[in-house]
Amino acid sequence: MAEVKIHAESRTEFGKGAARRIRRDNKVPAVLYGHGSDPVHITLPGHDTMLALKTANALLLIEVEDGESHLALPKQVQRDPIKGFIEHVDLVIVRRGEKVQVDIAVHLEGEAVSDTLVVLEAQSILVEAEATHIPDGVTVSIEGLEVGAQIHASDLTLPTGTTLAIEPDTLIVNITAQQTAEQAEAELAEAEAEAGIERAEPEAAAEEPVAAAAE
Structure with missing residues (x-):
């Protein structure tokens, strides 16, 4: 599986308000964790992230603006239940050769x-x-x-x-x-x-009226 390179920004603001501002800029709040390291809070470009996550188990090369890079797999992707856009991504850090x-x-x-x-x-x-x-x-x-x-x-x-x-x-x-x-x-x-559901019996065909025409 080929790696998908995504450029990320460090994130210092947290909470619902900060997340809304990030999404308004067409970006996605995310967190990187794994291998005993402290969680790394980042912001991903919305369009690139959406395209990358169309592939199941996408292998991502996250390049953070501070010069660090991390190989990661999507662990959990939260989407808006109505519109379907990505709200947040949890990424687990992996290493080459790791099972x-x-x-x-x-x-x-x-x-x-x-x-x-x-x-x-x-x-x-x-x-x-x-x-x-x-x-x-x-x-x-x-x-x-x-x-x-x-x-x-x-x-x-x-x-x-x-x-x-x-x-x-x-x-x-x-x-x-x-x-x-x-x-x-x-x-x-x-x-x-x-389930205790009783079917309604079909109604009997209505009798045709007999016309008694008086001459």
């Missing part, structure tokens, strides 16, 4: 046989890898799998240098029979009954 534990995405390829339902039980898995060689994800082939087939963590082919950090028997993919309309209706009815 870190990160979540990587699980990608499916291929198609199972017809009339099956592919259930992705784990959309990501925890692995251990070198900080400078974190894989983008792991690809799992489901080509031709039939009902009853299962793929566990131990079945995954991980990149060289990457190892599992979860139990090997963790279920990743489960192939089940596709549900029929009748089964879905019966399952819904059962769930409604357990």
Whole structure:
């Protein structure tokens, strides 16, 4: 994974008011920590940070204006729940060659046989890898799998240098029979009954009036 260089400024103001001022300038308040060092409070450029964090487990080379540089991984990214912009970033300092534990995405390829339902039980898995060689994800082939087939963590082919950090028997993919309309209706009815929901009976068709025309 290539490093993304970001120039940062030292931050000396704290609190909600200071954070709002920073965001108004299209910047992001952040903190660097790790390896027993004191937290380093910095400000990141908003646009560059947004682009960098579009990639999961982005490896960042943070160059602070005082001349210091830090290799870091995003630990926690806080976003505005409505507008989605980045409000704050926690960055953990890493070193070249150091092993870190990160979540990587699980990608499916291929198609199972017809009339099956592919259930992705784990959309990501925890692995251990070198900080400078974190894989983008792991690809799992489901080509031709039939009902009853299962793929566990131990079945995954991980990149060289990457190892599992979860139990090997963790279920990743489960192939089940596709549900029929009748089964879905019966399952819904059962769930409604357990929840005490009574279905309204369809109204009987209104009787057509008999016109008695008097001659």
